[in-house]
Amino acid sequence: MEAMDVDQEKKILHRKQSRYINMDEIFFAEKEPYRGQQYSQIYFARLHFLRTLLYSLVPNWKPHLPVCTILGLEEGKECIIVGTLYKHMKLKPVILDEYSKERSATPLFKPHNFRHPDDYLVLEDDSGRVKLDGGALLPPVYVTGVVVALLGKETGAGSFLVQDFLEAGLPPQIEKPLKPSEDKYVVFISHISAGSSASNPLLFQLFVDHITGHLGDEKEQRLEAEIVHVVIAGNSVEIPRGLLNGQNLASKDLSRLSEPIKELDIMLTQIAAGVSMDIMPGPNDPANFSLPQQPLHRCLFPGSAAYNTFNSCTNPHFFELDNIRFLGTAGQNIEDLEKYSEAKDKLEFMERTLRWRHLAPSAPNTLGCYPYTDRDPFLLESCPHVYFVGNQDKYETRLLNGSEGQVVRLICIPKFSETGIAIALNLRNLECHALSFEVQFSS
């Protein structure tokens, strides 16, 4: 009886609000004209930006040492060179392997990691390239496309012996606003995979019910009312792949193709009706393949796109909530780093991308990317307060402290369809915790 009177007697709980600013303009590719350019342009833009930056950092790092170009290296003279790294990998798949006569050299199975002890690094700038030696720069840590400054000298063999190196380091961070007094939460979820046989729709429905406040008693609802924003970090649908084999679709198959999206739209309408949300495209979503992935089209979500709380965003996604900056991807940049380099965990890959000041250094070498001509949109000019990566195997998080007082919360968002875990981040103190959902059928 009391539950029925709750609207008249007790006041209706209001969800807290936050000021949301979408900053995805750098990742839009709509206006970019394709004029047959190659990837040399984006590498030039990247080298120029990071080289200018490194030149400004070099006097503090090693004063009194000369900086020269690669072609200007003299044997035995100690100097500093700046350029883009290229990692020569023996096992990296090359299109020419299909045409090579000796098929025995390539393994018959595809390894998911292409590292090999014989990999070596080469530094390139616009004048030339030089092979790198020495134990200071370890090939398993780096990938092609990272810009570094190196101190060393040229050896008799024509390679460069590296004694020390300098990375661009964490970018400057805007001041975090003074501690707000109340708790406000942002919820991250990824790999909902609606429509796939492995995902349980009841699990996602449970999640939706929770964040929209349809579950639990008043105490629980008060906590749920503190959720101000939801971010869906990619892989929201799984289109049945068997249908996409190049044949014309029968009419009954056409509806099978669109069912996952319709199912997702029904769920998203429930979310959008209650809280502002962002949806990012992921590797499995119906968006373009190369980074930056453009926003999913509004016509895919006829129900939810009608709400102004619904935001279709790019991948990578950059936004600001109450003056706290968030930057995140659906995981392609970290997955690619994992294939070509080594680290103790995913958070270390994320930390490296911040230190290299580039979201996806292996683009366009091994990660598909649009051939920009005048800029590299993945360069980090400012440090986010929260850096998230979706579609990971498990939930991991860490607080990263930079040398100039930057503080970044790194979050690996696990696959919801497999783990049932979504992440809630408290804007007040940047602490996160997991929201774990489970569905069990008694047999």
Add this chain to the structure above:
Amino acid sequence: MATSRVGMKDFYRQKKNSGGISKPSSKTKSTKKTPTHSSTVGSDAVQPPALISHGALDLQDEYDSKEELLRQFDMNMAYGPCIGMTRLARWERAHRLGLNPPRNVETLLRSGKADAECLWDGRV
């Protein structure tokens, strides 16, 4: 090519420009660039008549000092690769990145009289 180098000098009396770009000979000539048969060496009879004028081979195409200036701009490595961009877009990028590209190149490109595309456009 090495064996017929002596013959090549008779063919191609190249004028070296001070800047370094000498445009390769015009399209009809390029097919004859590699004298694969010794019968063509030193023989004027197989050259199409239009390419020989006043006793010397005609290597200069219609490009003047303005185009030469623009080609120097194209080839300058400091402003990045030139292929795949219009010259004006490349100039604007160089300007935006603070590389101080020469102003006379900009005025020339904006005046509309010069070729908007880089030197390698359509040839690579």
